Amino acid sequence: MFKEFREFVSQGNVVDMAIGVLIGGAFNGLVASLTKNILGPLIGMFTNSVDLSSISFKIGAARFTIGTFLNDLIQFLIMMFVIFLIVKSFNKLRELGKTKAEEEAAEVTQQEQYLKEIRDLLAQQETAHKQ
Structure with missing residues (x-):
């Protein structure tokens, strides 16, 4: 059983996936920092709020944190754009790689x-x- 597991782990796809997960986690932290520390304050200049996550409103006892949602939305859009660029690049390389x-x-x-x-x-x- 250990031998089978070792063979499974040593396959290229599993190792590539593990590397992708690690890089993705690090990239996610980078995008979060970009959104919080650079893009948030830039957008906050127009909304008179230094931190987007502080933008909120209350209706009765419910508090809606619109700023936090905007931070998450910006992070999502950046990640999706980068993934789009990576997939597009790989598709071009795949076409060029045809012998x-x-x-x-x-x-x-x-x-x-x-x-x-x-x-x-x-x-x-x-x-x-x-x-």
């Missing part, structure tokens, strides 16, 4: 398809002439 052999194999496959269609048509014509 000519793969492209030729795709062309051969299409040529083979045409040849099969021609063969089938010839076989149909042959059976039609025999009848």
Whole structure:
């Protein structure tokens, strides 16, 4: 059982995922700091509040912390934009990484398809002439 676990952990996908989780956690802290320490005060200049998280209002006994939500929304948008850029970059690299052999194999496959269609048509014509 330990051997199977070691093989599972040593696979590239698991190690890559673990590295991604660690980097993502560190990046999340960076984005949170950016939002709280730089973007929040910049937006706060227009709302007369230094810290966005202090923006709130009360209705009866309920307190709505709009500023905290805005901080979370800004962090979410930054993370999604960065993920979009990463995925877009990987897709471009994947397209560039296609080898000519793969492209030729795709062309051969299409040529083979045409040849099969021609063969089938010839076989149909042959059976039609025999009848």
